[in-house]
Structures are given as C-alpha cells and as structure tokens.
Amino acid sequence: MSFTTRPEITGTFGVATSTHWIASAVGMKILEQGGNAFDAAAAMGFTLQVVEPHLNGPLGDMPLLMRTAGADAPVMVCGQGTAPAGATIAHYKAEGLTLVPGSGLLATVVPGAFGAWMLMLRDHGSLALRDILAPAIYYARHGHPVLPRVANTIAGLGDFFRDEWPTSHAVWMPGGVAPKAGALFANPDLADTWDRLLTEAETAPTREGQMEAARRAFYEGFIAEAIDSYLRDACVMDAAGARRKGVLTGQDMATWQATYEAPLSVDYHGWRVWKGGLWTQGPTLLQSLMTLSGVDVASMDLRGAEFVHTVTETIKLSAADREAYYGDPLHVDLPVETLLSAEYAATRRALIGDTASLEQRPGHIAGYEAWAKAAIARAGRDMAAGPGVGAGEPTMAHLTEKRGDTVHIDVIDRWGNSVSATPSGGWLQSSPIVPGLGMPLNSRAQMFWLDEGLPTSLAPGRRPRTTLSPSMAETDGLQLAFGTPGGDQQDQWQLILFLRLVHGQMNLQEGIDAPLFHTGHFQSSFYPRGTRPGHLMAEPAFGEAVLQALRDKGHDVEVAEPWTVGRLTAASRDADGLLKAAATPRLMQAYAIGR
Template sequence: MSFTTRPEITGTFGVATSTHWIASAVGMRILEQGGNAFDAAAAMGFVLHVVEPHLNGPLGDMPLLMRKAGDAAPTVICGQGPAPAGATIAHYKAEGLTLVPGSGLLASVVPGAFGAWMLLLRDHGSLPLRAILEPAIHYARHGHPVLPRVAHTIAGLAEFFETEWPTSFATWLPGGKAPAPGSLFANPDLADTWERVLAEAEVAPDRAGQMEAARLAFYEGFIADAIDTYLRDACVMDAAGGRRKGVMTGQDLADWQATYEDPLSVDYHGWTVWKCGAWTQGPTLLQSLRTLSGIDLGAMDLNGAEFVHTVTEAMKLSFADREAYYGDPLHADLPVSTLLSAEYAEARRKLIGATASRAQRPGHIAGLERWAEAAVARAGRDLAAGPGVGAGEPTMAHLTERRGDTVHIDVIDRWGNSVSATPSGGWLQSSPVVPGLGMPLNSRAQMFWLEEGFPTSLAPGRRPRTTLSPSMAEGPDGRQLAFGTPGGDQQDQWQLILFLRLVHGRMNLQQGIDAPLFHTAHFQSSFYPRATKPGHLMAEPAFGEDVLRDLRDRGHEVEVAEPWTVGRLTAAQRDADGLLRAAATPRLMQAYAAGR
C-alpha cells in the first residue's frame, strides 16, 4: 500500500469524521454513550459552531443527507432558510445596491441549521437534548484552544469590529484583545443561550417534545425575539461599503420550518450517487458524472494531465448550467430531469475539446434561452468589490483570513445509520453578533441576483441557491459512502475528484483524500463580488512540473497552490459486511477521523 498522511480509520462500532478533531471526538463520545449517528452528527454540529466560528455558526444554514439502516436511499433535510418577507429587489435597489452585499444585515436569510438539527433529533435521534448540547456548552463556557486561523481572522478585524460592529468586538475580543493562537477562548453568551434553550426544552415530558420546545424557543421564543429587537434599529457597515438596516423580523423565523425532501441521483459505473436538490449546487456533481460516463477515465493516470483536463472541462459545463438553471424548485420550474438525462449529457460531452475552454457554455434548453443568455452576460461583467469587509466562501488555498468557509460532518454508527451534513453561514465575519446571544447572523442572501425573472432572483420566501452540498453513494458491492467538504464553489469539484478516484483508482478513503487536488474558478462565483476567472485552474504542486506544464500547453491558466492547501474532504464508509471506514484531510491540520 502506498504511503498516506494518516491511516484510514477502520472498525465495527462507529466512525465520526469532521473538519475539527474536537468535534470528531465528541461524535465518538455520543456513539459510546449509546447514541446513534443522528445524535452524534447533531452534537458535532453544535461543537463546530464553537470551535470553528469563522466557518459556521448557530444562525447559519445546512443541507443534510441522512440514511437509516436498511433504507434503500437517503433522505434530505433542508436546513436552508429563505429570504425574509421584506427582501425584495426593489428595496435592495433603493438601498443603492446592484449586488447583495457579502456581509451585513441585508445579506441574512432565515437561519435554518438549528431547525434541521431539531427535526433530525426529534424524528430519528435517541438521546435527550442535554446530551447533544452539553459538549458545545462545555467548550463555549470553559473555552477551547482557538485555531490560529480563527485568532488571525479576529485580529485582522479588530479595528473594524471596534468601529463598526461593537457587539462582535465584545464577543470576539473579550477585554479588548484578540485571542492568541492556541489560547483558551470562551463564548459565555453562547453558553448562556444554549442553557436557556435547555431549560425551556426540559419542561417537555418526552424527548421528542424537548426538540420541539427547543425549536420553538429558537424560532418563536427568546432567540427570535432577540433577533427581531436587534434588527429593528441596527444599521451597520456591510461589504458594499455602506451602513444599512436589515429586513428580517421575528415573524420570518416563526413562518419557517425545516423539511424533508427526496434526493436527486444518477448511476455511474454501478454506483448510485445522491445529492440534494437544485436549491444547492449538488446536481453539478451528478451532471459531471453523466458527462464523464462516456469517457474512459479508468484508462487515464488519475494524477495526470489528461484526467485533470477532462474533469475540469466537464465541471465547467456543469457549473455553467448551475448559473443558468438552478434555484429554488418551489419558486421556479427547473429543468432538472433534462439536465440529468443521458441524452443531454451526450450533447455536453461533445463540447469537451483538446484545449481549455474560456467560454461560459450553459446548455440549450428550449423555452429557457433567456436564463442561459443572462447567465453568460452576468459572467462577462466587471463586478468589483466595495470597500467593506467581505464574507464569501472561497477556496481554501490562498485563503484570505477575513473570509468565511464551511464545515463538514460524516458519521456512521454500528447499526448502519449514516449522516452527511455541511453546516455553514453565521461566520464571525459575516454579520454582527446579536446582542446577548453570542452568535452572528448569516450572509447566504449574497447568492441571489437583484434582477427579476430568474431562478436565483431575490424574492421573499425563496431559498438562495446555496453552495453547501453533502454527498452519499452506494457501490455495486453494497458499500455505503458519506462524504463532503467545505470550500464554496469548490465543494462539488473536490468531491467529484475524490469519488472518481475511489471508483477508478480503487484507492481507500485516505489515499483518495491525500491525492493531489485541483479546481477551477472559471465560472461565476457564488460569493460577493461574484467574479469569474476564465480558463483558471488551481492545482497542487504535488502533480509535478510535467503535468502542470502539460496543462498550460492545453490552454489552462494554471495557478499553483501552496503545498497541501486545496480541499478539506472527509469521508466515511460502511462495507457490505459491516466494516466501517473513515478518513479526513491532513490539509490545514485540523480535520480528523475517529472510530473503532
């Protein structure tokens, strides 16, 4: 076996993997206490709010795939909240905006992650709410070793927080000083918030009632009231460089609940792969698999230029369709069945040439030409950022410290239940902390366009087309896979590459994750200021000079990343015989898998 940075974790009792070692350890603690994968995933999610506050928060959002042992397919839980009732294009334009800012109060949608966790726990968990929240309360109350990246992010924003967002200054710079990397950092207001939620929930007579009482405390009780009160008067600086009030109210929270949905799927070389709907970018991975299914990737060197070129060109086509045709299917009639059809993929496959394309090429779908034309036109604009603080979800390579990203969780328990979840939003740099709660609002509304008539046009009650995108798959031999990554627009690029290497390279999970990664920023960014980089290709130097030179010769604008900086993948697997496996990326030195 070839060298890997760490072993693939194997066992039979349970595996938990995430983007922070403390969360993975907490997941195993919950499994050891007799909890199932659904309990463990939720406990991990709440801990990640505390230990990776620059990547996600309690007022963020989350799509989740869950699969109960014995089920033929996973189920989606939608924790993506919609735009508030007051979020109209007319209002935003009246505020002098042409793009939704990447931070600040107008960037917020209804926070959905908490409702999604409560729905999962109410219907499928086994432990009381206190067991789920206690680890997060512990680290919020008593402190955790703050990641260097968190400390640097806070230090870089200290002056901005003090001047513009004083509630954030008080939370993230207690005593007026940014935390030193590795020092203990606490968030007592957040601990108090969860303690109060518990106190109100534990009045309920049973476990399911606790989850519903907690949900009510969040969406109709004291948390919603605190958000409503704050947003009535707050007027703060945003990424577009102006001080603006928000439009969300407590009623917006009360009107929303997390929901179940069926996933989308395609077959690929005997595997079935499941993703969330087109309110996420998840179907791009399915489209890419369809496009690539007619190409013999198995005959290629999976670390070679031909493979990188072919996959990159397929991804460009899929993401062009994302920009034209994805959005909230509850608010627009989306051509998903066409996009995922073999016939459509055959036509798209013919567009992959010997050299890198620099064009935005959404497919032609009769009757929707205006959507495609608008997507191409938007991508050709010069969209410049304002002078405010940004809050996008960039690639992890060359990461600007001030930008947020995401976390990811995969869990499989001894019974065969599994979860893949990608929480995000509510970053410490996305919006001011709501007074008394210890948590900032999210900035997911930046996915919307301020132009009427498109699936991603800003509209009250509409879900933004999120980048968040967990994955599940099942192989022809019965193995079940849960995987995902942070990384904004890169999520369904890195996941596709991992999956192709598992299928065609017969690598184990850790080998597939450790192998050199690449991605393109050729298409329209989902994040303010919505830039494009035609022909761009970022690749890790581990591909070698010959491969990088070959890619340049094929016309790619190759940007060589710093070593070990691209991708934050984690994965868990259950073999048909019950053997469990898990792995996590060594990149950034904080993700870990645990299991036994």
C-alpha cells in the same frame, strides 16, 4: 500502495469524521454513550459552531443527507432558510445595491441549521437534547484552544469590529484583545443562550417534545425575539461599503420550518450517487458524472494532465448550467430531468476539447433560452468589491483570513445509520453578533441576483441557491458518505475524490491525500460574483511536468501552496458491517475517529 499521511480508520462500532478533531472526538463520545449517528452528527455540529466560529455558527444554514439503517436511499433534511418577507429586489435597489452584499444585515436569510438539527433529532435521535448540547456548552463556557486561523481572522478584523460592529468586538475580543493562537477562548454568551434554551426545552415531558420546544424557543421564543429586537434599529457596515439596516423579522423566523425531501441521484459505473436538489449546487456533481460516463476515465492516470484537464472542462460545463438553470424548485419550474438525462450529457460531452475553454457555456434547453443568455451576460460583468468586510465563502480562495467558509461532518454508527452534513453560515465575519446571544447572523442571501426573471432572483420566501453540498453513494451494499467545505469548490473536490475511489481503487485516505485541483473559471457564488476564465488551481504535488502540460493546453495554472487545496472527509460501511473513515491532513484540523 499510494502514500498516505495517516491510516484509513477501520472498525465495526462507529466512525466519526469532521473538519475539527474536537468535533470528531465529540461524535465518538456520543456513539460510546449509546447515541446513534443522528445524535452524534448533531453534537458534532453544535461543537463545530464553537471551535470553528470563522466557518459556521448557530444562525447559519445546512443541507443534510441522512440514511436510516436498512433504508433503500437517503433523505435530505433542508436546513436552508428562506429570504425574508421584506427581501425584495426593489428594496435592495433602493438601498443603492446592484449585488446583495457579502456581509452585513441585508445578506441575511432565516437561519435554518438549528431547525434541521431539531427535525432530525426529534424523529431519529435517541438521546436527550442536553446530551447533544453538553459538549458545545462546555467548550463555549470553559474555552477551547483557538485555532491559529480563528485568532488571525479576529486580529485582522479587530479595528473593523471596534469601529463598526461593537457587539462582535465585545465577544471576539474580550478586553479589547484578540485571542492568541492555541490559547483558551470562550464564548459565555453562547453558553448562556444554550443553557436557557435547555431550561425551556426541558419543561416538555418527552425527548421528542424537548426537540420541538427547543425549536419553538429558537424560532418563536427568546432567540427570535432578540434577533427581531436587534434588527429593528441596527444599521451596520456591509461588504458593499455602506451602513444598512436588515429586513429579517421574528415573523420570518416563526413561519419557517425545516423539511424533508427526496434527493436527486444518478447511476455511475455501478454506483448510485445522491445529492441535494437544484436549490444546492449538488446536481453539478451528478451532471459531471453523467458527462464523464461516456469518457474512459479508468484508462487515465488519475494524477495526470489528461485527467485534470478532462475533469476541469466537465466541471466548467456543469457549473455553467448551475448559473443558468438552478434555483429553488418550490418557486420556479426548473429543467431537472433534462439536466440529468443521458441525452443531454452527450451534448455536453461533445464540447470537451483538447484545450481549455475560456467561455461560459450553459447548454441549450428549449424554453429556457433567456436564462442561458442572462447567465452568459452576468459572467461578463465587471463586479468590483466595495471597501466592506466579510465577503464571500470560497474556501482558501486562497487562504484569506477575512472570508468565511464551511465545515463538514460524516458519521456512521454500528447499526448502519449514516449522516453527511455541511453546516455553514453565521461565521464571525459574516454579520455582527446579536446582543446577548453570542452568535452572528448568516449571509446566504448573497447567492441571489438583483435581476428580475431568473431562477435565482431575490424574492421573499425563496431559498438561495446554496453551495453547500453533502454526498452519499452506494454500490453492492457498500455505503459511502462524504463531503467538504469549500464554497464553489465543494463539488469539484468531491467529484475528484469519487472518481479516484471508483476508477483508482484507492482507499478513502489515499483518495483524499492525492493532489487536488479546482477551477475558478465560472461565476462565483459569492460577492462580488467574479469569474476567472481559464483559471486552474493545482497542488504542486502533481509535479512540474503535469502542470506544464496543463499550461500547454491553455489553462491559466495557479500553483497552490503545498497541502492547501480541499478539506475532504469520508466514511463508509461495507455490507458485512466493516466501517471506514478518513479526513484530510490539509490545514491540520480534520480528523477521523472510529473503532
């Protein structure tokens, strides 16, 4: 048996796992209260906005996979908001931009996470909205022990907040002082916002009506009005180093709603794996599995150089296709059937050699050659960051305090309902606090390009191609929900975990605790959109012999600090109802709880 840092949690009543122990405890509380997995996941999501404000917020975004007990497959809830009506390439270029900034008001799209939570709760939850929001309101009102990374992030941005984002300074540095790690930190403005929303929602006579009334208060009522009023005049510093006004309006919010859609899926060694559509990066994991389906992964040492090399080269190919061919399928015709086909995977597999590739190599798809050519050209640009703040999302890239990130939630209840959700955006370093609301706007628009004719070109009403990427899988009645924060690394770490579960017969905790790696070879999704050809970050637990073997294969190996790569969580349910869950020990925050 492999070494693990903690036991794999097992039980039959319910399991909840997330990137913060308080949120996991909240999820278990909701299950104990009689709520289902949908109730628990939402309560966890709102709590994470309070206790991990440097990683997500109420005005962020979220794709969510949910599966009702007995269903043949999960469905995707799209909580990814769209670009505002005023978000045109011409407008952004007139602002002197060649890239969408990584922070500030022009980086903002319609906030989608709240609408996604309300849609799921309305149709599948069982508890009242007050039950769902109560834990988040409690911690926002009375305080929570602030994480060291939150305290350090705020302290590092203190001067910037004071000089450029005074509304953020007032909320994150009350009295002009950054919170100390471990001290209680409150956000009373956020608590007041949720209290007012509940007061308005509870005028509806039914539980379902309350969810809809809350959605209207958010997207058409006082929250949208506060955002619209603020953005009419606000002109603030962004990551590109200048003060600019935003284009989001209350009308943009009023005309958007979260939706359901069917996820994409492939079969791999007896498993069915589901991911979001091409508006997420999720299909890169599916493409990677299709490529690896013709490789004898089972014969490899899953902690060895051959495994690391093969998986890394596979990821490079899938990510190259992501940059060329992914986007919003509601606005652009995308070659999804080709990308997930066995025939196409065979052509990609043939490109994997014994040495590290230093090229960006999207595949050849007839009729789409211009997109591939443009992706290669973009990867070669010199994209230098400006003097602003808050750029990007890449988790731990590496362990910088001024970048945002993401959180993750997996829940399964005793009836067999399950949720895998990856909320993000609207973190404290993304945009100024909207006055009176206690919440900053998101910065997901930085995923768009300001070049015409691409599947990811900025355009009004289009979804940015997000990195957020929850996962579900099934084999022989065993259902699995898993995911991680991590920007461009999300589907890399999830792929590694899944391969270890399938081929290494590791339990969930063993698979998560095993050493991890990722590559920054391909185009970053985040401002300033750079590439690091041949890059490979690996944890030192692989051992010097493996690391040297990878260098010998031509990888530009960057050895991470011990226990710093990946923030995976996972939960599963056997056909007989046995539940299991696990969470990473990395960063000392994530926890799995169950009984």
